[in-house]
Amino acid sequence: MKKRLFAALVVLAIAGGGAWTWYQKRQQAVPADTLVIYGNVDIREAKLSFNGTEHIGEMRVDEGDVVKQGQLLARLHTERLVAERDRARAELEAARARVVAAEKTWHRIRSLAARKLASREEADEAEANWKADVAQARALEAALAFAEQALKDAELYAPADGVIRERILEPGDMATPLTPVFTLALNDPVWVRAYLPETALGRVRPGMRAVITTDSFPGKEYAGWIGYISPTAEFTPRTVETPELRTRLVYRMRVYACNPQGELRLGMPATVTIPVTAADRGQTPGRQVCQDS
Numbered sequence: 001m002k003k004r005l006f007a008a009l010v011v012l013a014i015a016g017g018g019a020w021t022w023y024q025k026r027q028q029a030v031p032a033d034t035l036v037i038y039g040n041v042d043i044r045e046a047k048l049s050f051n052g053t054e055h056i057g058e059m060r061v062d063e064g065d066v067v068k069q070g071q072l073l074a075r076l077h078t079e080r081l082v083a084e085r086d087r088a089r090a091e092l093e094a095a096r097a098r099v100v101a102a103e104k105t106w107h108r109i110r111s112l113a114a115r116k117l118a119s120r121e122e123a124d125e126a127e128a129n130w131k132a133d134v135a136q137a138r139a140l141e142a143a144l145a146f147a148e149q150a151l152k153d154a155e156l157y158a159p160a161d162g163v164i165r166e167r168i169l170e171p172g173d174m175a176t177p178l179t180p181v182f183t184l185a186l187n188d189p190v191w192v193r194a195y196l197p198e199t200a201l202g203r204v205r206p207g208m209r210a211v212i213t214t215d216s217f218p219g220k221e222y223a224g225w226i227g228y229i230s231p232t233a234e235f236t237p238r239t240v241e242t243p244e245l246r247t248r249l250v251y252r253m254r255v256y257a258c259n260p261q262g263e264l265r266l267g268m269p270a271t272v273t274i275p276v277t278a279a280d281r282g283q284t285p286g287r288q289v290c291q292d293s
Contacts, residue, residue: 033277035203039194039255041214041268043187045165047180050076052153056171056181063167066262067158067184074181076154085147092144095137102130162186163262185266190259191227192270195250198233203276204253205229211273212257214264222264223290226274228254258290 054076061073106126112118166183175181192212196204204226212222230252255272257264264270 033275035200035274035276037194037196037200037253037272037274039192039270039272041190041257041264041266041270042193042254043185043190043266046159046162046184046186048073048156048159048182048184049177049180050074050153050156050175051177052076052081052150053174053176054078054081054154056169056173056175059167059169059171061164061167061182063164065164067162067164069158069160071158072155073158073164074156076175078151078154081147081151081154085144085151088140088144088147092137092140095133095140099130099133099137102126102133106130156181158184160184160186161188165266187259187262189227190257190264192224192255192257192272194253194255194270194272196229196253198249198251200276201229201251204274208274208276210255212255212264213271213273214268216268217263220263222257222259224255224257224272226253227256260290 056074057077058075059073060075061067061071067073106123106129109118109126110123113120113123162184164182165185167181168183169175169179169181206226206229208226210224210226212224213220214222233249233251235249255274257270
């Protein structure tokens with residue numbers, strides 16, 4: 001029993017010594033004029049839905065597909081919508097024909113009234129009929145525009161470049177404006193959601209350059225810049241807290257990253273290194289960082 005206890009103590013001592021050595025080397029590897037913080041990659045997502053109510057007829061993309069802005073993603077059944085558009089178009093053509101006929105009648109009766117061959121009341125009535133037909137034609141023009149817009153709303157297009165993260169509905173499902181069809185993960189912007197210690201708040205400012213690294217691509221650096229620092233302090237989030245950090249105040253920050261090859265993905269752990277010299281604090285490069293890198 002004593003031998004086992006002694007062996008366990010030896011193992012713990014070796015592990016503790018190794019951890020302390022690793023910590024000391026890590027501290028020495030970080031220059032005094034450099035701030036290192038940790039976080040996770042974050043992106044924006046969009047819930048895409050149709051602007052109409054009908055059964056889904058066609059789905060053109062699946063989960064994981066890369067899509068471009070303006071790309072057709074899905075389409076509703078359009079048979080009823082096409083019929084309504086064609087009916088509105090036919091009614092409008094008939095109304096326009098009535099407008100032409102009513103206008104000719106009004107001009108003819110007005111000419112007769114000027115020569116005392118028709119009464120003034122008949123001329124006024126002809127004019128009123130013509131104006132009523134014009135108003136009806138305008139209403140039918142609006143109905144046709146509505147029907148054509150409904151046909152356009154039967155197609156769902158990508159609002160921006162991105163990746164289909166989730167395909168929620170399937171062909172045959174009823175789509176409504178309140179029912180998402182896809183979840184689109186946007187390619188741009190990409191940032192690291194990190195938490196700045198209160199003690200380092202005076203050393204950084206929005207616009208400063210940063211370097212982002214991940215465990216997924218060892219040795220590869222991504223240029224970035226600080227885009228946002230929260231004006232409100234908060235306690236260390238549960239997802240990153242330790243017993244030592246449980247009561248420490250931090251400020252949420254957003255460090256934008258240049259991600260031309262799409263390697264940084266949602267939730268990926270990342271390390272952010274920020275030079276905090278006086279010269280660096282004066283820089284406000286923003287997206288110029290990606291053009292320079």
